[in-house]
Amino acid sequence: MTKSDQIRILIADDHQLVRDGLKLLISTFDEFEIVSMADDGEQAIKAFERWRPDVVLMDLVMPNIDGPEATRQILKEDPSAKVIILISFVDDEKVQSAMAAGAIGYPLRMPAQSS
Amino acid sequence: MYYYRITVAVIAGICLGFGMLFLFVGLRRKTNKRLNYTFSLFALCYATTLLFGVRWYSATSVSEFLSVNRYDALFVVGAFVGLIWYVAIYTGVRPRLFLVLLTVLYVITGVARIAYPDAFLGSINGLKTLELPWGESLTLLDSTGSIWAELFVVAQLVSLGFFITALTLQYIRGARTPALILALGILPFVAAILYEILGESGLVPYIPLGEVGFVGFAIAASLQMANSVIRTEEELSDYQENLEIQVKERTAELQVANQLLVVQERDSAAIEERRRIAAELHDSVTQTLYSISIVAAAIPRLLERNLEEAKRSAQHLRNMSLGALAEMRTLLYELRPESFESSNLATLLQQAADVFTGRTHIPVQLTVQESVSLTPDVNLAFYRIAQEGLNNIGKHAAASVVILSLTEVNEVFVLTLRDNGKGFNQSSAAQQGQGLSIMSERASIPGFSLDVTSATDVGTTITATWREGTVDDQE
Numbered sequence: 001m002t003k004s005d006q007i008r009i010l011i012a013d014d015h016q017l018v019r020d021g022l023k024l025l026i027s028t029f030d031e032f033e034i035v036s037m038a039d040d041g042e043q044a045i046k047a048f049e050r051w052r053p054d055v056v057l058m059d060l061v062m063p064n065i066d067g068p069e070a071t072r073q074i075l076k077e078d079p080s081a082k083v084i085i086l087i088s089f090v091d092d093e094k095v096q097s098a099m100a101a102g103a104i105g106y107p108l109r110m111p112a113q114s115s
Numbered sequence: 116m117y118y119y120r121i122t123v124a125v126i127a128g129i130c131l132g133f134g135m136l137f138l139f140v141g142l143r144r145k146t147n148k149r150l151n152y153t154f155s156l157f158a159l160c161y162a163t164t165l166l167f168g169v170r171w172y173s174a175t176s177v178s179e180f181l182s183v184n185r186y187d188a189l190f191v192v193g194a195f196v197g198l199i200w201y202v203a204i205y206t207g208v209r210p211r212l213f214l215v216l217l218t219v220l221y222v223i224t225g226v227a228r229i230a231y232p233d234a235f236l237g238s239i240n241g242l243k244t245l246e247l248p249w250g251e252s253l254t255l256l257d258s259t260g261s262i263w264a265e266l267f268v269v270a271q272l273v274s275l276g277f278f279i280t281a282l283t284l285q286y287i288r289g290a291r292t293p294a295l296i297l298a299l300g301i302l303p304f305v306a307a308i309l310y311e312i313l314g315e316s317g318l319v320p321y322i323p324l325g326e327v328g329f330v331g332f333a334i335a336a337s338l339q340m341a342n343s344v345i346r347t348e349e350e351l352s353d354y355q356e357n358l359e360i361q362v363k364e365r366t367a368e369l370q371v372a373n374q375l376l377v378v379q380e381r382d383s384a385a386i387e388e389r390r391r392i393a394a395e396l397h398d399s400v401t402q403t404l405y406s407i408s409i410v411a412a413a414i415p416r417l418l419e420r421n422l423e424e425a426k427r428s429a430q431h432l433r434n435m436s437l438g439a440l441a442e443m444r445t446l447l448y449e450l451r452p453e454s455f456e457s458s459n460l461a462t463l464l465q466q467a468a469d470v471f472t473g474r475t476h477i478p479v480q481l482t483v484q485e486s487v488s489l490t491p492d493v494n495l496a497f498y499r500i501a502q503e504g505l506n507n508i509g510k511h512a513a514a515s516v517v518i519l520s521l522t523e524v525n526e527v528f529v530l531t532l533r534d535n536g537k538g539f540n541q542s543s544a545a546q547q548g549q550g551l552s553i554m555s556e557r558a559s560i561p562g563f564s565l566d567v568t569s570a571t572d573v574g575t576t577i578t579a580t581w582r583e584g585t586v587d588d589q590e
Contacts (some may be wrong), residue, residue, distance in 0.1 A: 015402040015475055017435065019410035024428060028416035061397065 005049065006033040010053035012044035013037075013086060014062045022057065022086075041065030048074050048081065056083045058103065060094045068097040073103040119251050120169050124329055127165035133333050134158030137340070147343070150204050154336055158196030163190040169324070172253040177242055180256055185232050192225035199274050205297060205339075207288075208281035217273060237261040245321060253323070260315075268312055275305055289563070293339060300335020303326035326464060330385065350485055357369060360576060403439040403473055408534040438473010441466040456491040463498040468519060470507040479505070482520040492560065493581055497521065497530050499557040499580045504532040507551070512536025512575065530579040538569040 009032055014018050019037050026032045035051040038044040042064045048056060056074060060067040071083045083103040087095060134155045141151025167187040174180035196218050203209045228235040237259035245253045278301055286294035307328030314321030410428050417425035444466055448455040455463075461483040468479035489497075501519060509513055514536030521530050551567060554577070558565040562581050569575040 014407070015398075017406035018402055018409070021406040022414070024417075024424075025413040028420060103433050112370050 007031055007055060007083075008033050008035045008051070008053045010035060010044065010047055010051060010056045012039075012041065012047075012056060012062065012067070014039050015059075016112040018059070030076070036070065041067065041070030044070045045073050045077070047072045048076060052078070054082065057086050058098070059086050060081050060098060068094065068101045068103075071103050072097055072101040116249060117251055118249055119247055119253065120172060122327065123165050123169050126327065127162040128184075128334060129330065130158045130162035130165065133337060134162060136334075140340070147204075149203065151340075153197050153201035153204060154340075154464035155197075157194050157201055158333065160190040160197060163187075164194060172255075174242065174254045177239060177256070180242060180254065181232060181236075183312075184256070185229060188225045195221050195270070195274060199277060201336075202278050202281055202297070202301075206281040206285040206294065213277070214436070217270065217277070220266065220270045220273075224263055224270060227263040231263075235261055235263040237264070237506065238381060247322075255321070271308060271312065275308070278305065288409075296335050296339055300332040300338075303331040305395045313438055318440030332413045336461060392446060392449060395449075399442040399470075399583055400446070401437050403435050407435045407439070408437070434472045434476055436473075437469045438471075441473065443470035445470065456497070458494075460489060460497055461485075462496045463494060464519060464521065467498060467502045467505055470502075471509060471517070475509045477508075477514060477517055479517045479519055482522075484522050489581075493528075493562075496557055496560050496563060497528075497579065497581070500554055500577070501532060503554045504577045507554075508534045508536060508575075510534075512538075514574065515580075527580060527582045530575040530577075533574065535574040538571045538573050538575050541569055542568075 009026060011019055011022050011026075011034060013022070019039070023034055023037070026034055034053075035053050036047040038047045040062045044056065044058065044062075045065070047053075056071075058067045060072055062070070065073070067085060071085075074081050074083060083098075084105055085095060085098045085103045134157075136155075137151045137158065138155035140146050141155065145152060164187050164446075167183055167190070171180050171183040171187075174183065199214060199217055203214055224235075233239075236256065240257040240259070243255050243257040245255055247253065282294045282298045282301075305328070307324035310319065310322070310324050313319045314323075410432055413427050414425055414432070464481060464483055470483050471477070472479055501581055505517070505519075507519060512534050514534035516535045518531070518533045521528065523529075554567075555565050558579055562583060564580045566578040566580070567575065568578075
């Protein structure tokens with residue numbers, strides 16, 4: 001797999017542990033590449049503008065600018081952007097707000113095993 | 116016998132009494148003062164003219180008669196002016212311009228009578244005597260009269276018309292009882308004056324009845340005033356009774372409202388507390404567990420690809436789950452403070468270290484002297500200082516080695532937290548930041564002293580010392 005085939009990912013989460021965990025998990029897949037990690041919504045928007053990732057993994061609750069608002073701004077910048085909401089447990093209201101902002105989906109649980 | 120003179124004098128006395136009474140009541144009243152003032156003006160002036168009359172009925176010469184009669188004018192004017200204004204205020208019928216003009220008319224006739232008595236009385240033929248049936252004789256003036264005297268009669272007739280109109284209007288407006296009372300009271304007075312006017316013009320035998328007519332009027336006005344005073348008193352006592360009931364009702368309502376408020380406050384405090392704990396849960400335990408699930412998902416794949424990384428990740432899993440446990444206990448302390456008090460300092464410091472390692476994967480070398488047993492207050496201060504210090508290391512230090520120890524020598528307890536991180540420039544206050552100020556706040560209980568030494572790229576050492584005793588013992 002060449003570098004240009006890889007799916008480029010931006011992670012936005014305000015918790016170091018979660019960022020580290022996601023980095024570790026994604027590093028075990030050759031088809032994914034992490035281009036940047038942001039620890040709040042504001043940084044996520046800046047990183048998106050700079051790196052133009054294929055996918056954004058976006059936390060909901062973050063300081064400064066939260067997930068739904070960052071999603072809205074990223075999609076305003078690039079309507080074809082793909083934002084996936086990261087949730088540790090289902091919080092209906094916030095997920096609805098992020099989906100309304102244009103996120104394409106949310107994984108209910110992280111994949112346990114590669115298929 | 117001087118029946119007539121005595122009667123007039125008695126009536127004058129009654130007039131004076133009522134006049135004074137109304138005047139003093141008027142001075143103390145809060146409302147309707149003018150009603151009292153006008154009535155007392157009328158009554159006092161009227162009483163005076165009656166007394167003047169008693170004197171001139173006994174005059175033996177024209178000059179004697181005139182000397183008494185002349186200044187009587189002042190009080191006649193006062194009486195009539197008082198009366199028309201009283202009726203106007205009483206009935207609420209107040210054509211201001213009309214009343215002012217009528218007042219001016221009275222004043223003009225009065226002034227004319229005092230200043231130019233000759234012109235007022237016309238040509239004087241002398242004195243004449245009126246014999247009353249019981250043998251009493253009254254001295255009267257025999258004169259032709261004048262335009263001024265007729266003007267005075269006109270003023271009286273106009274006043275009469277005004278009384279009738281005002282009382283009729285009051286009656287029509289619906290205030291029937293007070294209108295009737297005053298009408299009945301004024302009636303004999305009016306009749307007497309009319310009779311006098313007719314008598315003076317020679318149409319009927321002249322008898323001065325005006326004096327007697329006042330009694331009915333005085334009774335009517337007094338009745339009315341007494342009524343209003345009694346009504347006020349009744350209203351007042353009703354009001355007081357109501358007030359007591361209302362105060363009781365309000366007090367009861369207030370108590371209920373207060374209780375509701377207390378309950379609401381307690382509820383909202385509880386809700387606020389729950390919200391805070393939920394937010395803390397979300398920020399700590401939830402994130403750690405979420406991260407555990409992600410790392411656990413990665414391990415099977417790592418086992419195939421990178422065994423070293425897999426081993427390290429398994430170690431991380433252990434750190435994180437211990438951290439989650441410690442975070443959980445920390446939250447439980449907030450829910451049940453008594454569970455904190457039963458924990459010893461070694462357990463507490465281990466817990467703070469677990470939370471730190473769970474989040475940062477940086478191991479903490481912890482040593483606590485076995486014998487240490489302190490009060491919950493001191494435990495809490497040491498625990499908070501360690502917690503805040505570890506927080507700061509996690510956020511800023513980028514350290515790889517962290518050493519936490521608690522030692523006791525001669526009753527002096529020393530907590531030392533050392534890292535090999537970036538450190539900071541101690542001369543730059545800004546760099547010390549919020550974390551350090553929170554820490555010194557936590558060390559600000561009696562017996563504590565806090566010392567921080569740091570060097571750039573060497574690391575930071577925090578020393579918290581506590582000894583039993585007063586603040587003066589601090590280093």
